[in-house]
Amino acid sequence: MGNFLVTWLAALKDSLCAGQGLFPQGSVNGAEGGTAMFITNLIPPAQPFIKISWTVGGANIITSPGDDSIGPGYGDRITLNKTTGSLELRNLTLADSGEYRVSITTATAETINGSTELVVYENISDANITGPSNNLFADWSSANLTCEAAGNITTIQWTKEGQPLSAGGNILFSEENRKVSISPVKRHDNGEYVCKLTNPASSATASYRMIVNYGPESMTILGRHIAEVESFTLIYCSVQSVPPATFTWLFNGQKTGVHEAGYIIRSVSYNNSGDYRCDARNDLTENVVSMGHSLSVKGTEGAAGIAVAVMLVVVAVALGLYFGITHHR
């Protein structure tokens, strides 16, 4: 057990001397104009370090203590934590990218060396999606969406209505995800497209609302075929269309002046019986679809109504019997 600990400590010391282990694996990422932190994993010692020296590409950043000599250009940009050797570097420029080395001399005159890489990225800005400026028609048009931005871009991801957009079917990605080609566009391709551009230090998004025109189609008419006199009656024309369809209602072949989806009769009269027709037109696709609906108006179901109904049944049965018997003969 004791042996193991000694071996482990020796290994730790070796790795620290070789510059590994003092910093987490991987590079430190910073944004231009932002701040980078080089954080050592050293526990503040009981006795202060004798010397801490930070360099980049061989050039001095700071050597402490003594006169705390600070390299040119770092005067108001750095803060050194003398108990851990960690360094903060502010107001980063692309030129700050490089290999940063620290050499620490402990109170027991041991040297701990470490190094880590700083990569400074330009912030991503002015993100924008360019898409088609012409009208798109379902199953007919195709569309290219291109995501552009300034700055260092490492990845681009697309979403549609908040869901990841994936290739396949009519969707193709190209130019390292910068471009989405949809060919042909389908009605379900309608929606809000967002591209998210990222680098390890910043990200930006842009969005584009795509409108795919289609229809009118899937027409149905909702409403009763038999209405009681003086009742409120609604016949509703339902259709799928982008942009929304404009409606025209005809009654027995005559224009009614009604251009809403719903044809409303507040109080039905006998003369409202007849054939209704709904014409739905999409002004962009220039398609028109039509459907008819018949309405017959009957008297209120009072005692008289029931009497008439009973009489009709009696007559019908009598006629049925008569024709049944005559046919049998």
Ligand SMILES: *[C@@H]1O[C@H](CO)[C@@H](O)[C@H](O)[C@H]1NC(C)=O
């Ligand atoms: C640590 O780095 C300094 C220069 O930065 C070098 O002189 C020294 O030999 C190194 N020590 C070890 C143990 O690697």
Ligand SMILES: *[C@@H]1O[C@H](CO)[C@@H](O)[C@H](O)[C@H]1NC(C)=O
């Ligand atoms: C880049 O982004 C960082 C973090 O958001 C910010 O501190 C910095 O000022 C930005 N740089 C520029 C040049 O806008």
Ligand SMILES: *[C@@H]1O[C@H](CO)[C@@H](O)[C@H](O)[C@H]1NC(C)=O
């Ligand atoms: C140095 O870092 C240690 C550990 O992160 C922290 O506790 C301490 O306050 C820091 N000292 C200064 C002067 O920032």
Ligand SMILES: *[C@@H]1O[C@H](CO)[C@@H](O)[C@H](O)[C@H]1NC(C)=O
């Ligand atoms: C950051 O650096 C730029 C030039 O590199 C300088 O013009 C600007 O004043 C600096 N900003 C701060 C807050 O130090």
Ligand SMILES: *[C@@H]1O[C@H](CO)[C@@H](O)[C@H](O)[C@H]1NC(C)=O
């Ligand atoms: C995006 O690009 C288009 C075409 O280049 C331009 O008209 C539009 O103003 C840009 N939008 C933004 C937010 O930059």
Ligand SMILES: *[C@@H]1O[C@H](CO)[C@@H](O)[C@H](O)[C@H]1NC(C)=O
């Ligand atoms: C989309 O881009 C491709 C090339 O990547 C081009 O062949 C096609 O014509 C473009 N389609 C439209 C609608 O602009």
Ligand SMILES: *[C@@H]1O[C@H](CO)[C@@H](O)[C@H](O)[C@H]1NC(C)=O
């Ligand atoms: C960021 O872009 C600039 C110029 O566009 C380039 O000089 C630099 O190497 C790029 N940095 C990274 C980390 O890709």
Ligand SMILES: *[C@@H]1O[C@H](CO)[C@@H](O)[C@H](O)[C@H]1NC(C)=O
């Ligand atoms: C239908 O009948 C009502 C009265 O029942 C009347 O007011 C209306 O003018 C009639 N409409 C037509 C088109 O004949």
